[in-house]
């Protein structure tokens with residue numbers, strides 16, 4: 001466990017977060033950039049391993065203020081400095097309980113609605129030239145509130161063709177999620193992973209005309225069995 005006794009972290013209004021008073025048990029997740037812990041009621045505190053930049057701080061604040069549907073609700077952006085230039089040190093977000101839900105088995109209309117929600121989120125960010133560089137299967141949670149993107153710390157403002165880039169990241173992440181969920185049903189039906197990948201390569205779940213086809217089937221799995 002990291003020793004937080006020397007680390008000082010401040011909320012947007014300049015209050016110091018008592019990291020030493022708070023008992024940090026096992027993190028709920030960690031990567032190379034930081035660690036996330038359950039924090040107080042229904043919240044997550046993420047603390048970076050190394051303090052970030054003022055640009056990262058501004059970007060996280062902008063994302064927080066946009067209050068976009070498909071992105072985790074950010075409650076507070078933390079900085080390493082109370083007054084002067086605020087460098088990004090972490091965030092407090094709403095805790096989303098990840099559900100073991102299988103997109104193949106949910107209704108097609110729900111899946112299409114959630115994918116389009118994320119596409120809308122990606123477009124809104126692109127309008128502000130924010131590229132969702134870190135989006136992957138690890139950073140999208142399947143929750144009671146649908147698909148929720150988390151971990152926006154490393155988003156980038158320097159990518160051209162941001163809209164295309166963002167929409168491509170959404171498509172790839174949805175494919176990753178569907179591909180990772182193939183195992184349960186397809187194995188028993190003797191479909192192999194290759195067939196699922198093939199179907200995902202030639203059908204774009206984010207494409208409007210494909211979605212119309214998908215909606216003719218009750219669930220994505222019904223589309224798979226009938227059309228592949």
Ligand SMILES: Nc1ncnc2c1ncn2[C@@H]1O[C@H](COP(=O)(O)OP(=O)(O)OP(=O)(O)O)[C@@H](O)[C@H]1O
Nearest residue numbers: 028029030031032033034036044093094095096151
């Ligand atoms: N608001 C949240 N609600 C539920 N779970 C969360 C939340 N924030 C983070 N987590 C959990 O903690 C894990 C790690 O958090 P996060 O993705 O923000 O950082 P990371 O990927 O470990 O770090 P980094 O990408 O900065 O190296 C997530 O994969 C997720 O399981």
Ligand SMILES: [Mg+2]
Nearest residue numbers: 031138139151
């Ligand atoms: Mg992550």
